[in-house]
Every structure is written in structure tokens, then in C-alpha cells.
Amino acid sequence: MATQQATLKVQLVRSPIGTKADHRATVRGLGLRKLNSVRELQDTPAVRGMINKVDYLVRVL
Template identity: 85%
Template structure:
């Protein structure tokens, strides 16, 4: 049996300029750079926590 790893696509929709340093670091940790950049990540509790922390900056596709 093959287990398929679930993925999430996350898009940066708001600029992290003026936000807390830890929130900017979280954006970079998710692999997001410019506005509207999209990153495909594995669906893990750690990644979900990072997305939850900066939910006001990103959109999950």
C-alpha cells in the first residue's frame, strides 16, 4: 500500500511589512517571498500551526 502525503498550497496575500519579526520569520519559513507567491507544503501539525499564526497574511488554496 502506498500512503500519499497530503499537501497544502499557501499564497501570501498581504505584505508582512510592519508585522512582528516572528511573523515575518514564519512567512519566510513557509517558503513565501513576494506578494502572491505560492508555496506547496506537506500537511503537518507544524505547518498548520505556522499557517494559523499568520492567517491574516496568507490564503490556503
């Protein structure tokens, strides 16, 4: 039996234009491109840290 990995849905709700370069890179690292795009990501400490870094640009669904 395979264990089910917890996932998070993350949506880009604000444009990264005009933000710090490393914040734009973090948004791209999460796999978010266009406004309102949604990605389902594994719930790991690294992903949670990335979400916390750009929490003013994304929404967790």
C-alpha cells in the same frame, strides 16, 4: 506502494512589512517571499500551526 502525503497550497496575500518580526520569520519559514507567491507544503501539525499564526497574511488554496 508509497502512501500519498496530503499537501496544502499557501499563498502570500498581504505584505509582512510592518508586522511582528516573528510573523515575518514565519512567512519566510513557509517559503513565501513575494506577494502572491504560492508554495505547496506537506500537511503537518507544524505547518498548520505556522499558517494559523500568520492567517491574516496568507490564504490556503
